[in-house]
Amino acid sequence: MSVNYAGILWNRQKKIYDWILFFFVLAYLGAYIGLTSTFAPEITAETMIIRATATLALLLLHIILMIGPLARLNSKFLPMLYNRRHLGVTMFLVALVHGIFSILQFHSLGDKVALVSLFTSNGNYAALTEFPFQVLGFFALIIFFLMAATSHDFWLKNLSPRVWKSLHMMVYVAYALIIMHVMLGIVQFESHPFLYGFLMVGMMIIIALHFASSVKSGRGLDLKSAPGFYHACNVEDIADDCAKIVTLNGESIAIFKYDGKLSAISNVCKHQNGPLGEGKVVDGCVTCPWHGYQYEPHNGTSPPPFTEKVSTYRLKLEEEKVFVNPDPLPEGTALDPVLTEG
């Protein structure tokens, strides 16, 4: 587990995923440029590239933001979640092409330095509809760059999972910037209402999916009234060697049933924040479905010689009802498993 880094962690599924992504990107750009050349031949090649990459990056960003909640709502979407990183880097590269061509086309032909022109060609910073939307896209691109640049495992380890996760949650800030970038661009330069409509539909789908998955996983419930145990599920709800995932007071907890016992550990793997609760108990260890990191269920500690540790949680069993205390114990704290069979 604590091993040498690889360039990219390839496996068969990831290669298939990446080939599909590669051909999708090529097909989209080809179709966009082909259709535009046919139906609007007056548009220049640079403008075509700017628009094709803008719409493609926007589409990929929407897909990226949908994958998380879709996977929480239906496990069939999990394979998409496991390789979302490559989708994110692809989206950044497409957005980068859009940014470079836009700066070349609109800001490099004057007497000012291109980046200075980007920030000063439209000085209506106090206006709402006339606000320089290009600047918003620029800052979103900076966020996408930071996310893409830190997508390797090296950064997850050396920035710490908490900082890394916070950095990557900035995607929502970038999304808000992109929405404003596109909306202002439409208001200032476009007359077709369908572009605005597509954007609104995409935004509503993303909000709806996040809300639905949040309700499903129990987030947002106010359970902070008193320290204690909360009903998580019944014993029969958990398949053998599998887990039930619950979210209480912001803690994502995986309750495992194995060998007639129950143990609860954090649902978040130390490696890449993978969903431990979607893994199985293999050879007595909880095994992360993403990259196979393992933890002993009773103490949340990786078997020697590895050193990763996750939090554990207290459990109680009353008849068939499983109760969990959502206050996390220090990582690696050993707890006696709760016996399900007398």
Add this chain to the structure above:
Amino acid sequence: MIETIVSILLITAGVYLLIGIMFYFPFIRKGVHTFDDGVKAAPLFMKILIFPGTVALWPVLLKKWRKGGEA
């Protein structure tokens, strides 16, 4: 006025990134090994992959390097 502010900010960002580029080479040769053994036998491709992030986040890594050197 706004042009002056933007120019100063862009020059500052440029200097910051230039320092990051210069930082990368001693960091990848020596510094990173003081706190992360996983890079030692990593392929060249991995070391290239972390180049953009190193240029952008070099103060974080410099701090870790200094801490690692003290340990």
